[in-house]
Structures are given as structure tokens and as C-alpha cells.
Amino acid sequence: KNEVEQSPQNLTAQEGEFITINCSYSVGISALHWLQQHPGGGIVSLFMLSSGKKKHGRLIATINIQEKHSSLHITASHPRDSAVYICAGMNYGGSQGNLIFGKGTKLSVKP
């Protein structure tokens, strides 16, 4: 059964700190999405990764296919980064919308 596990479940940081959120996934998952869920509930897709590394602004996502592990890093964290970060696994086959979601990491950045 395809699974996605995230850690930590909760994370509190001070403004400016470097943050890392981890995601491990099972065999059968070929790519990962990183998503941000706002306090109001809306979801924004941040990255899709099948190999290597991607960067957007202060966000960096990496994936290690051999170890089946991905990380999301936030540099110079800010209170507006406070949200739930979710990784979701995807298979190449099918519609690809059939994502396997992790439980999410709730990040709180204090000023």
C-alpha cells in the first residue's frame, strides 16, 4: 500500500530560522508534491518533484529517490509562513490526481 509519512507533526520556530520538514514515502510513488494549506483551509501547490531539487523564493524542495525521502526547507522564516505543509505522493500511471497525502506538518513561526 502506498504511504507517505511526514515529520515533525508540529513545528514552532522563531522568525528568521531555517526550517526543514521531512517526508518519507513508499515504493510505488514516483513523484511528490509539496502543498501549503492556509489557516483558512485553502491549499496551494508549491512544488512537484520527481528528482533533484527545486527552489522558489525562500522555499527549497529536495528529493532522494534511492532513499525515498524528500525535504522542504524554508530559509529566513517569517510569520506569514505559518501554515500546514503537506507532502503528497503521486504515481505516473492513471490520472495522477490520485495523490496519497501525508498528515501534514503544522508550522508556526513566531515574530
Added chain:
Amino acid sequence: EPEVTQTPSHQVTQMGQEVILRCVPISNHLYFYWYRQILGQKVEFLVSFYNNEISEKSEIFDDQFSVERPDGSNFTLKIRSTKLEDSAMYFCASSEDRIINTGELFFGEGSRLTVL
């Protein structure tokens, strides 16, 4: 910036009633999806839709659920006879192409359904 819009933002209904949740995907998108998130739990895939037919569905998406693209813009999720356990946030999403090709998936803000 184009966005996926969902209505209503919140609906309260009695158990056994039919509910229709509406979504307007981004206009040039061809792939459409519904997900749900029960309060405090993971987001779960319900169904994907392409070329006017369901391309994939989960075990959750039983005969009580149906989807439709009644015109060129709307994409609806119908729950025929709601149960208490259908209470959740329902998210619509769309993509222009297969997700592996674009890496992009756009979500709406969600419709919260409360079944009493």
C-alpha cells in the same frame, strides 16, 4: 491570476438530503479533481475527470457520489443522500495537462459541508 472557484463556501444540510457542490476550474484546464478533508484528518482523493468522463476514483467515491461537467465551465460534485460522515471540506482542483507534464495543480478554497 486565474483561479479555481468553489461554491458554496459552507453548506449545512440535513442527513439524507442531496447536496451539489460547484466548482469553476481555470478556463483552459482539461483535468479536474475532487478531494475531501474530514476535520483533523488527511486530505483524500475522491475522483478525477477528463474528457467528460471519470478517469479514476477512490473507494470513497461510491454510488452516493457523482460528478458532472454540465456546461463548459462548471464541474459539480453531487452527494445523493448525505450521511453524517460526509461532513468534510471538499476541494476541487484542476490542471491544464497531466500533472507529471506540468507539475501544476490548482486548488479551490474549498466547500465546507456540515451534515446534521
